[in-house]
Amino acid sequence: MLERAALEDVIRFHGHYCPGVMIGYRAALGALDLLGVERAQDEELVAICETEACGLDAVQVLTGCTMGKGNLILRDWGKQVFSFGRRADGRFLRLALRFGATDDPALADLPEAERRRLTAARMETMPLEELFDVRWIEAPLPEPARIFRSVRCAVCGEGVMEARARLRDGQPICPACAGPEYTRLA
Ligand SMILES: [Zn+2]
Ligand SMILES: [Zn+2]
Secondary structure, eight states: OHHHHHHHHHHHHHSSOOHHHHHHHHHHHHHHHHHTOOOOSSSSEEEEESOOSTHHHHHHHHHOOOTTTTOEEEOOSSOOEEEEEETTTOOEEEEEEOTTTTOOGGGTTSOHHHHHHHHHHHHHHSOHHHHEEEEEEOOOOOOOOOOOOEEEOTTTOOEEEGGGOEEETTEEEOHHHHOHHHHHHO
16 A cells, blocks of 8 residues: 555654654645645645654655755744645645644653553544645745855865855855854755
8 A cells, every 4th residue: 555655765764653753644635635746856745844853854754845955944932833836726725733732631640651652543544624724825936946156164164055154354154264253044
């Protein structure tokens, strides 16, 4: 079964089976289904993830929206919210985990590992709408990823993407050489 194979890919990539990765798994498969698209080869699909937790790995494996390709945008807001946009027509779908949806009081007294495994298993088959608040949203799609040229840092001599460099005395400096203040602001 396709979904079983997809889950195995996700677990292989993520390293373990957990409730967190299942959140991303369900959000990603649900979005592909509702948007009627396949895994993105290029940038035809864009994802905005509001968490840097386990689910992010499932989104990358299943949707083809990846950090390296630039069609995955991470907003580190600590929210289990995943939005997916289709470039062809700008349709944008937002899935927000319902608060408490993954809790099952019947599992509360089990040892941690067992509770997590059973919670993840239960999430595999929960109706999508029970797990997430799913809605179509109006939002501008992020710009496609751009390719920036590299400049040479005047301090360390290493290359740095022009858009990440800052100027000091008219010379480009990389974030590492510019110091922690710049890194924090970036
Ligand atoms: Zn995990
Ligand atoms: Zn440098």
